[in-house]
Amino acid sequence: MAALSEAVPVPAHVPPQAVYDFDMRHDPGLLANPHERVREMLREAPPVFWTPRNGGRWIAIGHPEIFQASRDTETFSSGLMPREQMAAMMAMMPKDMPRIPQATPITLDPPEHGKFRGPLQKTFSPRAAMNQIEEIRALCDELIDKVIDQGHCDFIPAIAEPLPVTVFLKMMGLPVERLPEFRQLVHEFLEGTASDNLMATAALSRKVADAMLPDILARKDDRRDDIISLLWGTEIDGEPMTLELMEDYAVLLFIAGLDTVINGMGFGIRHLAMNPDLQDKLRAQPALIVEAAEELLRRYSFTIPMRRVARDATLGGFDLKQGEWLALYIPGADLDPREFAEPERFDLERENKVHIAFGAGPHRCLGAHLARVELQVLYQQLLTRLPPFRLDPDAPATFHSGNIIAFDSLPIRWD
Template structure:
């Protein structure tokens, strides 16, 4: 069976979409995309319209250009994060029989302003630069432990042995979830993010499963608070009312998904680039103070998240007619490779003047965990430069990838001389 046979079935083009804006691309299973994601993105940037409609995965818009992504991210009245409208969700809940599990709503990411602020504000302190900086020493110690555990071997599968356990352990500890359930939690998140379903209602059982996996910890922290995020959330008020178990489940599903998947993929893309560029490794080893600048350019060059939006009303956006209830993907990886925004956008340039990427999105839904992600990325690059000799890709075992709402690295085999 050919790789192309694995793509999702094509659906009919809506009447208002002109043929010139149709481009065939499956953001989950496109063969070239899965083989080498950012090379395929460069091809799309060069050959696809700045905004196009794809017939795959139920049919949806892809926002490619930097301007389209930046403007749509800030226009929550036109591009909603509420995939099931609030009134519809309320009606659905009202029809549930007594005793049915709560339907978790990931907050604040699936809530639009002004409701968005009341859920996001309590989390700001936890993820502030000051709070995250206080974690740097413990993150450094964990990264050092993981790198030292493989350095005498001369090889490792970097994703499983370092890139995944480092941020996952950090976040489980921050959240207050048991470390010994790490593999179970990662499996739940992987299944959730790999689902290409266009039906928001189909996600409800998956969100309920995530919430259920944390319920014991929610109750334990309510009755016996500790120094973690879950305990902190029990102490806040939302609209002047004490936190409920439903609020905890709403917060929990968001933090669970975001904290246990995204950073590891950013690390994977960055380390793959370093492994392919020994001269960059040499620069950073000679001058570790350049690591923060190197990190920003790696984030720009290998942006890896694709947030979904729902068109909230009939609009004409950057000359394109869109209809209410159509889906639009903020294709941030393409936005950060837009040659109109970044000269020689395909080139990694440590000395690039404009490194102001939107890897963490823009507008009210800008990534709450961006400070944590930056610290973790910088720390792992610093530790690798300090603890390992020049490393390279294993020519016998090339990297593998997955795509979807997070463009990730599945396996990354590295070798070095010992």
């Protein structure tokens, strides 16, 4: 078990009642049973608290507080630093240094954010996602075929990873035979971003862009039916697409398109493996899978977006100062008893299922429709093809954490 990060001194403006000791990356309870630890925090800590770990930062775990901060982009910015500061820093970089791609548009605030998000909207529309159902179903079956006779598998590397990675490669127009290479890159990226080392993250962003660069360049003149070709044909503010912006988009799609769905699948299958009665119910009434998928997303939300406090503000009754960091701990929001009655209970008949697992406000996840389709099809195919499955009693699931509560492994068995 990794040691907790070093605690930093509490700033003068942070009152004692705002302080709660929590390490976003190495908290032992979080890594043992993530959402139980989140429920414990909701009982013990205020809805917004300051932790001395991870360099010192604010963490919002309450639903109304996260919802408010997500929508107030002028106060809580998605940019790593003010634009003028970023421009000055980039100007100081050595000319021969490789360019660091920015994950556009997720690191931008409105109004720029909407301008750069627009070109991707059609590709990730509900209709575009529905058009991929049969292809996703065939992929699911192909992966299940490889393990069904074994009676067991580690669900993460066997199915949860290759499924969205393959979908991503096909949508982008990247060669599917590079799947092993891209899966390795996913691992490397996740390991690198599970630290607070900005330089390591920047180097990994460059590596991701470089992996796609030959295909990005090839599509400039040889357009096909894929996202890279679509983006090359896009103008923003009347200006033609640039290679730099293409790299920025590619890095965003890589991070967003792979990491989130893998873990959504992991938490959903883990819950089903622990609840044979629910498996029976969904096998008997497959029409309920759509509802089940939404309630699973609420019960096990897993993303933690970061915001920079762009101006002094009050949130959850405490004063946050310009330049401080705020983590939007969405797993807490969707388990907040102020928002959901008996939030720990998985309830197919729940009246309020309006979770914020995909975020809220202008940065709400662009790929939410595709993620939903992938999750629903996965549950359908696993419940149809596999006999009742359970967690492997000899090999517990393992997790890591940072800006996502993520799986390392999820061994399951069936007879």
